Structures are given as C-alpha cells and as structure tokens.
Amino acid sequence: MKIMVCGKGGSGKSSVSVLMARALSEKHKVYLIDSDESNVLLPKLLGVKPPKPIVEYLGGKKSIFSKGEVNIVNALAKAGKGIILENLPTGYVSTSTEGIKLVTIGKVRNFGEGCACPLNFLTKTLLKNLVLDKDEIVLVDTDAGIEHVGRGVEEGCDTILAVVDPTAEALMLAKILKETFQNLNKKFWLVLNKATPKIIEPIREKAKEMNLEVNGVIGFNEEIFESCMKGEVLDAKGAMFDVEEILKTIGLV
Ligand SMILES: Nc1ncnc2c1ncn2[C@@H]1O[C@H](COP(=O)(O)OP(=O)(O)OP(=O)(O)O)[C@@H](O)[C@H]1O
Ligand SMILES: [Mg+2]
Structure with missing residues (x-):
C-alpha cells in the first residue's frame, strides 16, 4: 500500500507520518519517503541520520528530466x-x-538552483515503479499544499491521507x-490533528457540511509540540492511542 500524507502547511503531516509509521511498524514493514523539498525535520523526528537524497544518486536535479522515467527506473x-x-x-x-x-527524494538549497519540479517528477516515477510485498x-x-497534485505525483499511490488542523483553510484543501x-x-x-476536546464536534459538523468525513482525531499534544520545538525524536x-484508533478505523491493523 502506498499512502500519500497530504495537507495544508503545518497541519501535522510530518508528525502524523512518523506516528503512523511507528504504529504500523509493529505489523508491517514500513517505508517513509520524504518528498518535501524544503523541510528537514523528518529524520530527526524519526531518530535517524538523514539519508543521502536519491536525486544525488541519479546525478542531481538538473539531469532528472533529461533522464526520463525509463532511465530513472533502470538506474x-x-x-x-x-x-x-x-x-x-x-x-x-x-x-x-x-x-x-526512511528515504529522501531531495531538497532545494541554493539560490537560483531552479524549481522543485524535477523532484516531484522523481517522486512520481519512484512511486509508480515501486514494487512492494503484501505486508x-x-x-x-x-x-x-497541493503543488504536488498539479504535478500528478499521486499517480502511483493508492491512498491519500489528508491531515487537517482545526482551520477552515485545512478543510477546504481537504x-x-x-x-x-x-x-x-x-x-x-x-x-483531524491538534484537536482540543471542545472543537472536535464542531469540526466534524463543519466537515459533514462540506461532504467530508473525519476518519480519525489526534488531540493537541504537548509532547509533539515540544519534540518539534526542540527538533528531537518525536x-x-x-498520542499513540489516538493513532492506534485511527488505524483500526481505517482498517490498517
Ligand atoms: N497533535 C499535535 N499537537 C500539538 N502540536 C502539534 C501536533 N501535530 C503537530 N503539531 C505542531 O505543529 C507543527 C507542525 O507540525 P508538522 O511539522 O508535523 O506539520 P507539517 O504539516 O509536516 O508541516 P509542513 O507543512 O511545514 O511540512 C509542529 O512544529 C508542532 O509544533
Ligand atoms: Mg512536514
């Protein structure tokens, strides 16, 4: 199964990805792909050394489009x-x-180096051609946001997990x-992430009005907040109880 964790900036995609990966790792072999071209916290939250970006293995960002899908897959x-x-x-x-x-696609780091489109193309190619065992x-x-949607990065995945913080903006994007x-x-x-008890029902209602169903809730959690503030292992x-409940609801455990 290939799941894209998507959503508005700061809604909790990286934190939720790590928590879900941990919960799933009890029964599954789990890979986490960092396809964010900017942020760097994911390896720290997971407690690992940042892996070398795959784009570098393929000769750098500038060569990705000219290589094309076939050569990338062959490499x-x-x-x-x-x-x-x-x-x-x-x-x-x-x-x-x-x-x-953990696997990392690549990061934009230098002034004038060009856009992230080759990185999106690489993520899309990787996902499309990724072979997975059943477990x-x-x-x-x-x-x-949804720049990656415009690039069709999701083509090769089967599931979208939208992480929504308690804002109208996040629901609209979802x-x-x-x-x-x-x-x-x-x-x-x-x-729904970062939910305080008082706002859960109102957000569920608002979601319903928008023809959305909230499949799970992760409460506002001081530990997550603090780990992210310090840049340390999550x-x-x-929060794991909430995450386990979500996995049961969506039928992943
Ligand atoms: N359940 C939670 N409870 C409290 N704070 C949270 C929770 N989830 C995330 N946060 C806070 O929200 C911030 C953003 O979280 P995170 O980096 O996981 O979001 P993101 O969607 O990956 O952000 P970006 O769009 O920048 O990649 C964190 O720094 C953390 O402080
Ligand atoms: Mg993130």
Whole structure:
C-alpha cells in the first residue's frame, strides 16, 4: 500500500507520518519517503541520520528530466524488477530503531538552483515503479499544499491521507484533495490533528457540511509540540492511542 500524507502547511503531516509509521511498524514493514523539498525535520523526528537524497544518486536535479522515467527506473531498479527500496545503495536508506526505513527524494538549497519540479517528477516515477510485498506500507510525507497534485505525483499511490488542523483553510484543501482523488479512484482518509476536546464536534459538523468525513482525531499534544520545538525524536507516547484508533478505523491493523 502506498499512502500519500497530504495537507495544508503545518497541519501535522510530518508528525502524523512518523506516528503512523511507528504504529504500523509493529505489523508491517514500513517505508517513509520524504518528498518535501524544503523541510528537514523528518529524520530527526524519526531518530535517524538523514539519508543521502536519491536525486544525488541519479546525478542531481538538473539531469532528472533529461533522464526520463525509463532511465530513472533502470538506474534504481535491479534486473528489470521495478524499484525495491530495500535495494537502494548504502547511505540512501536510514533505518530507525523500530525498523522504519526512511528515504529522501531531495531538497532545494541554493539560490537560483531552479524549481522543485524535477523532484516531484522523481517522486512520481519512484512511486509508480515501486514494487512492494503484501505486508509493506509506504508513507509519503509531502510538501505543504497541493503543488504536488498539479504535478500528478499521486499517480502511483493508492491512498491519500489528508491531515487537517482545526482551520477552515485545512478543510477546504481537504475537500479539493477528496474530490480530485475520488475521481481517480483512490482511497481518501481524513485525520483531524491538534484537536482540543471542545472543537472536535464542531469540526466534524463543519466537515459533514462540506461532504467530508473525519476518519480519525489526534488531540493537541504537548509532547509533539515540544519534540518539534526542540527538533528531537518525536516522543509522543500520549498520542499513540489516538493513532492506534485511527488505524483500526481505517482498517490498517
Ligand atoms: N497533535 C499535535 N499537537 C500539538 N502540536 C502539534 C501536533 N501535530 C503537530 N503539531 C505542531 O505543529 C507543527 C507542525 O507540525 P508538522 O511539522 O508535523 O506539520 P507539517 O504539516 O509536516 O508541516 P509542513 O507543512 O511545514 O511540512 C509542529 O512544529 C508542532 O509544533
Ligand atoms: Mg512536514
């Protein structure tokens, strides 16, 4: 299963990706793909050394479009069998203590180096050609908003998990995501994050009015807030109950 974790900037995509990866890793082999071209906290939250970006293995951002899908797949796949993340060269996968494997697409870092479109194309190509065993799950932590939707990055994934913070803006974006991916026959789940008890029902109601269903709730959690503030391993045992409930609701455990 290939799940794209999407949503408004700051809604909690990276935190929720790590928490879900942890919960899923008890029964599945879990890969986390960092497809955010800007942010750098994900390896820290997971407690691993940042892996080398795949874009570098392929010769850098400038060469991605000229290589095209076939050459990218040939460079990353073994013996024409599609891409198997486990087989990426040493240094391009970092493994956490729970066994979660982190892969990074690439980051924009230098003034005038050009846009992130080649990175989006690389993520799309990787997802489309990724071969998974039945018990393997890939979670893709995306960049904020829906630029990646415009690029069709989701083509190769089967499920969208929209992370929504308690704002009208986040719900409106989730509605666009739902409508887009329903038309493409992909599963759609919505998780409300950073929820204080008082706002859960009003947000559920607002979501309903917008033809959205809240599939799970993660409460506002001081531990998540603090780990993100310090830039340390996500220490959020208190949030794991919420995450386990979500996985049960959506039928992943
Ligand atoms: N459940 C939560 N409770 C409290 N604070 C949270 C929770 N989830 C996330 N946060 C806070 O929200 C901030 C943004 O979280 P996170 O980086 O996971 O979001 P994001 O959607 O990945 O952001 P970006 O769009 O920048 O990639 C964190 O720094 C953290 O302080
Ligand atoms: Mg993030």
